Amino acid sequence: MTTTYPFEHLRAKPHELELFKKVLPNIAKEMPEFFRSMEVANTSIEQKNMFGNPLGIRQDLGFENILKVLLIACFNDGILTQGDTALKAIDIFRALTLKWYAFGNKLGSCLYFGYFAYSRHPNALAFFSDHLKQSEFLAGGIKSRLNDPDIAQLLAPTYSKAWYKTSTGLGDKLHPLLLSDADVTKTSLPRPGYQVHFRNSNQFDLRAPMFIEMDQVEDYAQRRGVSVQEAKKILSPLLF
Numbered sequence: 001m002t003t004t005y006p007f008e009h010l011r012a013k014p015h016e017l018e019l020f021k022k023v024l025p026n027i028a029k030e031m032p033e034f035f036r037s038m039e040v041a042n043t044s045i046e047q048k049n050m051f052g053n054p055l056g057i058r059q060d061l062g063f064e065n066i067l068k069v070l071l072i073a074c075f076n077d078g079i080l081t082q083g084d085t086a087l088k089a090i091d092i093f094r095a096l097t098l099k100w101y102a103f104g105n106k107l108g109s110c111l112y113f114g115y116f117a118y119s120r121h122p123n124a125l126a127f128f129s130d131h132l133k134q135s136e137f138l139a140g141g142i143k144s145r146l147n148d149p150d151i152a153q154l155l156a157p158t159y160s161k162a163w164y165k166t167s168t169g170l171g172d173k174l175h176p177l178l179l180s181d182a183d184v185t186k187t188s189l190p191r192p193g194y195q196v197h198f199r200n201s202n203q204f205d206l207r208a209p210m211f212i213e214m215d216q217v218e219d220y221a222q223r224r225g226v227s228v229q230e231a232k233k234i235l236s237p238l239l240f
Helices: 016-023 025-046 063-076 086-102 107-119 121-139 149-154 220-224 228-234
Strands: 163-165 169-172 178-180 184-187 193-196 211-213
Touching: 016 025, 016 086, 016 149, 025 063, 025 086, 025 107, 063 086, 063 121, 086 107, 086 121, 107 121
Parallel strands: none
Antiparallel strands: 163 169, 169 178, 184 193, 193 211
């Protein structure tokens, strides 16, 4: 049986591809190679060794190289600026990947970015931290363009800062996102919240954040004693 991913049927509006190319020209130029390298990388991790573990990603697949090039493109197009954090950069790449997929590109590429950004999050943070420092001089003190109307429309938020906790997981109050307890790890000080990793289901949902702050979560289950599925029915007017 073919696995269906939560964002798989997401499609962009007809005019958005041309808008993307117009307002983010440097990024649009690099996205095809970015997706090509991730498709190859995803095929590699799908192959298992005799112990059932991924065979790993060879450096010569080009994923890290194109990631560096795309990082520079993000500075040139003004959606990354000097002082931006690795967390912000990863989230921007997540949004770009999801949008480019919605233009009709390959699912496997998205799945590899999900693996890299969620399941291998410490590695992703280290990579972006290192290369942001090397590339941020390209910002030249320019102001971020993330809030420009056209870009804000293209990269509209896919998750909110209002979540509810049930007996079996977390749900977004404003978007159709449901995360099981097995796909998140609860953290304490210095940053209380939930690290999203999808390591149990491998259902990498690129609409979801990589971290949910504790103060963004209302314990709905404690007050009502319901599961995620029951909470979804009760809160369906907010979700859909």
